[in-house]
Amino acid sequence: MDRICVHALVVRETETGDYDKILTLVTEEHGKLTVTGKGVKSLKSPHLVACQPFAYSTFVLKKSRKFWYIEESENIEDFYGIRNDLDRLSLSAYVCDVLEYVTVESSPEPELLRLALNTLYAISARRDIPLSRIKAAFELRCAAECGFCPELSVCDVCQKELSGDVYLDVMNGRLLCPECKPRAEKEEEMIEGTARLYYIITADVLNAMRYIVGAQRSKLLAFSLDEDGQYLLSKVCEGYLINHLEHSFSTLEFYKSILL
Template sequence: MASVKTKALVIRESPYQDNDKLLTLFTEKYGKQRAIARGARRRKGTLRSVTQLFTYGDFMYFEGKNFANISDATLIESFYPLRGDIVKVTLASYVAELLDAFYDFYQGDPEMLKAVTHIFYYWSEHQAENDEALAVCFQLKLTRIQGLGPELTHCVRCGKREALSGFSIQDGGAVCKDCLKPGDVPIEGALITEMHRWMCEPIKTVCHTKWDDRRVRQGLDLMDRYITAQLGRRTKSYQFYKELSAQSSRQ
């Protein structure tokens, strides 16, 4: 069997047999892959450090019938500081869960991999003005790349660009005040404008810009509702994240 070498991010890990791990890798060249890391659970295993959740590295593996078998891996970035903050870990888990949900095996996108590693870096190095702004930025860019991005420049029902004051989960975008229906989400026009910025501006720009905390959270919640409708199921990690962040705000 020919070996494959590619950069990859670990987006899921689970125990496998006695000392191994079963990983889901989001690779640069070959999309999402399921791979076995032999001996990765041993204390002195050579693959132990590079097969942790959220680690980014150079992976070499042999393709198997059901799983790839990792033969070697070199750590590029562990994003280790992330692990010291349970709220950030949960937000990162949400990002990883969305990658897993939106891409089938062998499907991927190098630009999306680059985007996620940049977001993880900003979070782990405490560089973001608002951590949640990067999360909603990711939600919007991911849905756009998947061809599911919401319409945020004009009303999805009449095409009007003025007086946008709501969002339709069903129709997938902004609605004007004249087209609001029961079941639509009333939101400020300023939030619609900022959502369009989060979708289109570079991640670095979003990272270093100050945003209104309340609108960021509204955008994050709204996009999770939209994504839930697209996937047909809720994301477990986001529900846990909301519980944690609520607890933190009460302390």
């Protein structure tokens, strides 16, 4: 296998020399791949558009001495609208960073790649949807696709249906009703070294979270919340993903800093 054709999103570029780049691709077929693009930075290069950050492209790659080189390329989608605003650009950088972090070589994750592509499309083209909703839906669905899907049906201790405000126990990915929370928290405290993080969530936010983990990917953003609900959803979904990945992203910090 020294020549392959892949569909890939460019999630990172590192400039090497005047005209060359090393690209990190998340491919549909082979997971994450690092490839060398000789001369692709040149304005005359036929690979210029396909090799840009955030570009979704097809590539023919050739392997030589352990390294992959770009032989042919064709851009499918460049998500042009991302580049219109700094907040859109920096949110897209965070989405690509998360995708890069959760994927590995030789292990295709087509669902995660599709989620990232749909998210970039929404950031680029859906001016009717607030960025905070796009970001929150990406974060929670990404956590779910990575195997951290929270159990959002009933209280995990008493199994009762929930109404009104409830607690999301982030590290255990479960809900607790107000009656069961103090006892569950005490039990948790007895296990040394356990990280604990609880959010109080309203019925509206819980419904939005249930929608995000269960909706068809193409309809992921078809929900709405009032301003307070959206604020809480944003906080919870970000906290949920970041705490499960146990990783912080400088692109996330930058995105939040420009919103201040």
